[in-house]
Amino acid sequence: MSHLSIRDLDVRHGLLQAVRGVSFDLAKGEVLALVGANGAGKTTLLRSIAGAHLPASGRVLLDDEDLAAVPSHKRIAKGIALVPEGRRLFSQMTVEENLLLGKSCGRKGEWSIDRVLDAFPNLKPRRHAKTGHLSGGEQQATAIGRALMSNPDILLLDEVSLGLSPLVVDRVYAQLQALLTSGTTIVLVEQDLARAMSVASRVICMLEGRIVLDRPAAAVTREHVTQAYFGLHRASGERSAS
């Protein structure tokens, strides 16, 4: 049984159709790397899974339950957490308060402030600083920490490593690895292909709102993906039938 499944999803921004007929299924514990050029629709797709943007048509199913009528704050209670593009922290509030807000949905689990601060030690001295004053990387770390605080089953990460220094990127990926062992499903938007494929079990490449490549990570090479970026795969019918 698939954990999360997306059926014929269409999402619009006004007249512009950003996601067109996207379908895929994710099993529990899968790690999906979502790649695609600038403007391909990745962010839009993640936001509509998290309930921040309503699709024009199509469905999002969690354990076969249709989420159409479930608002975003209830989706996170069901275990879907998003690290949004551009961090979207509460800039007037401190790091600690932002992290505590991640607990709003009331899901039990092992993540706590201390654990997040252990995972991102550079946040420790900034614990009581307003996030509006943080450096770019510190903000990104807080955003990831905030999502983890909700102990999600499905973690959607938009541009995970953006703004993080290599050392911290290593740490983030180490954390992801740890999450995997606890069975968390992860959707990862990441431009660093090598990085992404080192953890991903599956790769989906989007182009102009459509899926143009969907394969197990093991079966895909850098060339495949690079070609997919430019639409060269469209003709060869690479879309998986799953």
Add this chain to the structure above:
Amino acid sequence: QSGDTLKVGFISPRTGPLGGFGETDGYVLDLARKALANGLQAGGKSWKVEILDQDTQSDPSRAGQLAKELINNQAIDLMLAVSTPETINPVADACEAAGIPCLSTVMPWEAWYFGRGAKPGAPSPFKWTYHFGFGVEEFHKAYVSQWSLIETNKKVGVMYPNDADGNAIRAHLAPALAKSGFTIVDPGAYETGTTDFSAQIALFRQEGVEIFNSFPIPPDFAAFWRQAAQQGLTQQIKICQVAKTGLFPSDIEALGDLGLNIGSAAYWHKAFPYKSTLTGVSGTELADGYETASGKQWTQQLGASLALLDAGFDALKASDDVKSKEAVAKAISTLKTTTIAGKVDFTSGPVANVSAGPIIGTQWVKAEGSKFPLDYVVTENATDPNVPVGAKLTAYNG
């Protein structure tokens, strides 16, 4: 059709913060319209009369606009304006500008005359606008008479705001009172909207004043007087004489026990012995009629508004040609009549365009056997001896 119709504009504040003044106008206008139902006899001819009443919503800008609208679009023959400088001055200015005769009442005439740019000693700059009613001199007479009814140290604490009435009173009344033997303790003008009066109260306490006099708007007075009670000032006050606040029963009721025995001054009282020239009703008939019709307590505004209508229509009747603006203005300037609120005489006013009217000392006392909590009694009659004194002044702290 306008050939045999007279149009009279009537502008007053019926809604907004000054709505208390206009509250009774509906009733008064009804009376007037009934009296005019068969037309008005003037210049040997019967005229149909249309009174066009307008509400300023307490907004002076709107008052001016309404006046223009009546002048320009309704072609009125005479303008009547009543209650407060905010209403009257803009209307009078609009009439002066357009050359329409305008008669008004209920505000100190000094604020009307000097407040509109006339200079003391210089000839009147106004050709079309006329005002009747109380002025500082009447207050002076009434106060001296009222304050002599009770033994005091003659020290008067005054609180005059920086507004129309306050400034006119400070400039003219205070010196006159001093001349009559009272010591004036004046901490200076205050701005309306002030919410704390500790400084003034401390001064009054220190000076040991026994008479208090003020021209405040109700919220300012309520704040002041409660604070005065709080800080022990009220216990030393024998006469609390307020104007403006205290015109209407609700202002005093809102003060609770502190409101009892507050002295006031009335430009009309139901005890006035005159009859309306327009409607024929007497003071008591007017007050009782209103109470029956509305279920509310009578107010002094009833008589004042009716007096304005009386005087206005008397002037029309007296003019050679009601359709000539000049003739009507001339008729007003020579008007001599007695309205429900007393004598109106423009031939002998303190300045041109003005006829001075009475203001009578009164007091708010606990009512006996009435459905209203307060009774309003006449305590002196210096400015119009025809008005019977109804009760003896009681000391405030007595």
Add this chain to the structure above:
Amino acid sequence: MINTLLQGILLGGYYAVIACGLSFMFSVMRIINLAHGSLAVAAAYGLWLLAAKAGIPPFAGLLIVLPVMAVIGWLLQRFILERSARGGTLLPILTTFGLSIVIDNLLFEQFGADTRSLAPFIGNLSYASWQLPGHIFVGKLAVLMMVTAILILGGLQFFLSRFALGRAIRATAEDPDTAGLVGIDARGVNAVATAITMVTTGIAGAFLGMRATFSPYAGGPQLLFAFEAAVIGGAGSLWGTLAGGIVLGLAQSLGAQLHPQGFLIGGHAVFLLVLFIRLSRSRLPVLDKVGALLKPSALLNLRARLRSPT
């Protein structure tokens, strides 16, 4: 002099009560609520109605009026503010301006222009006082208002910074969409916040009615003082509003000492001065310290620092 200072401080308590709900909306929810005064006056009318017609004294009346205000707040948020707040910071100004006109005139339509007061229904509380040595009188009502201000503002500040719901309110105010993404029911939280605001507004209405008189259009004049207190207090700090109220009250009392017309002028001038000093801190180092002291959150930081070991 001592008397002046004391009265000024107590007056500050009144301003703080009046400003509380406004400050909450202004600094927490980022809504400039021009209807604040009108809503307070409406609450005062509610209490007056209960007292004059049903014989329920105002303090007992609060038990009825405050829940009603909470419900009104909840409805207000659901049907009006939520929609308009989505359109940016300007739109709520228009909305609440419209609302205040509607409320004022409906009150007029209902109650007429008569001046009312709650004071007659609370015995002599409105003017009772304690006498201190040196001919200093301390009004009981003023003390009550000061205590209430401290309790409400302190309580709210504590609630906002220490409780999950408080944090959720602040987060929602800053970014409702993202609040949804972290699991906050933005609508619900905002409705609760507005309900709380309206309860404080109801209390403000009660004191307004007890201290002086009110009429349907009495809300406006109080509004500016409330805004001044909130702004002097600084955004995001409710304790600051108390400080702001006191600064304003003191400035007015001292202004009145200098010149009889100085009461209002003094308040306004000090308001501008505080803003100026706050602004100049970055430029003129001398003023730096003064400004830091004037910023009420400094007090708060100090407390926080004292409490937390780090």
Add this chain to the structure above:
Amino acid sequence: MRRETQNRPGEAFLSAKGIHKRFGALVVLDDLDFSMGDGEAVGIVGPNGAGKTTLLSVLAGAYPPSAGSITFDGTEVTSRTAAERCRSGLVRTHQIPKPFSGMTTFENVFVAASHGSATSRDEAYERVVDSLSLCGMLGVANRQADTLGLLDRKRLELARALATQPRLLLLDEIGGGLTDGEASELVETILELRRRGIGIIWIEHIVHILLQVAERLICMDAGRIIADGEPKTVMSDAEVVKAYLGGTPT
């Protein structure tokens, strides 16, 4: 098209001496010295929170340093506003993009072109079209800026900066989130700017992109410069590896 440089040979084009920056008790830049020549391309790396963005802001004049002085092209600019520095050719992009959200992309860049340096209106148009096309944004020229995605916003930052006709461009993480192809196009663009003689200071965590452009690399940590020099040398510096790269030197 490039403006004349006034500086004499041997003198640094941009130099910052003894820069301190504190936010309350937090010391972010600690007695930092930095200088560079005209037309140079300098990369800056360093762990998160090292103070890179703050350095850039101080150089560009977004806020004054707590202590220290900055000279640009032979003139002391420490007390000049950001706008004045921009008009003299020193302009920055923002790490977290700050578009003029109520205006179109074109208008965003037009503001920069017409205020960043004195020109006629036609010349400004010319420059807007030039920088839009250089950044590949002609297609979204009439879109309102708040509908742009994150990457387009970053490009907009670059296009806006370019339109002011800079002599020294301060770039803050404009390479994050790019696909390989997009990244190499970005590198091409930057190299083109270099060919036009524009100096570059570029903060970037995607080190391999940075290395394609930078001739000199600086690594910062905790408000200080811990390494400065030839990129390869800096990247293999032990301290840099420890503080920044975390044991995986590239």
Add this chain to the structure above:
Amino acid sequence: MTPNTSFASNGISIERWTKSSRLALASMAAVLALLILAPAVLGAGAIDRMTALFIYVILAAMWNALAGFGGLVSVGQQLFFGLGAYFTIRLADAGLDPFVSVFAAAIVTGALSIPLSLFMLRLKGGEFAIGMWVMAELAHLLVNLDRLIQGETGTSLISLNVYDSSMRRATIYWLALTAMAALLGALFILMRSRAGAAMQAIRDNEEAATSVGVRVTATKRLLFVLAAFGIAVAGGLWLATATTFQPKTYFSVQWTAYMIFMVLVGGIGKFEGAILGAILFFVIETFFGAAGVWYLIGLGATALIFSLYLPRGLWGEVERRFDFQLLPVGYRLKLPGPTKIQWKE
């Protein structure tokens, strides 16, 4: 007014005018020209009302410029309205012709707003809004201290009484018309100029605007002073029509409330919006003003309903639905053919 600048090299052009907008401008000019003749044909009442309308248009346009284009939301613009009227009275009392006084007073007010801007423009957001309100109150209290004004009593511009009433009415009408046309024109040219673009940039993000070389304070000041001047003209004209000067009336926050109403109902940030809003307000006032309390309730309800259901205002909605502008201040890039989003050309 160079309509289209073409980039001959690759067929790219920048469009600032459309056919409909040229037509709109031409017809506006024609309407203004016709309005000059109105006193010859229309009755006194109509002329007075139209004068009021012109003053409303000035008020709305000025507030819109400040808030809609410059992001400076003020609740204290009555400051300038009051000062404009006050200085008119003062100058007329000193013997200047009352009509000349109106404009001289506006210049004085505009000049005063320069030092004021040094302080006020450093305030941000809500603090600026409330700060301006406090400024207005303070100015009101200070004006009250002037002996000539006699506190809240005020005084009247009686030197106008020397003019015959119809002559006086027509003169004020023409002055108001001219002032409106000139101020709208100045504003339109300003908004289409580079300074106009800079103002909008400041509105959207001040820090970014500085970093691309915009002189933030100077630009804001330009707008601030223009708005002060324009509103002072309106205040002086209003005084000329009303004669009575009572400080409370002129320094009333209600004036700003009306400005906000007109602008938001018409469409904030849209040049046409302010004009439309003023007309709408005028129409409502003219037809329903007599309804007293219910008029006011209706006015409040209109504000409420617009803010909830037409948050872009009337003109904003028109623009969105039909995608056209009559008096465009923006820029549109025209490309030769369909272009794909590319990183580089």
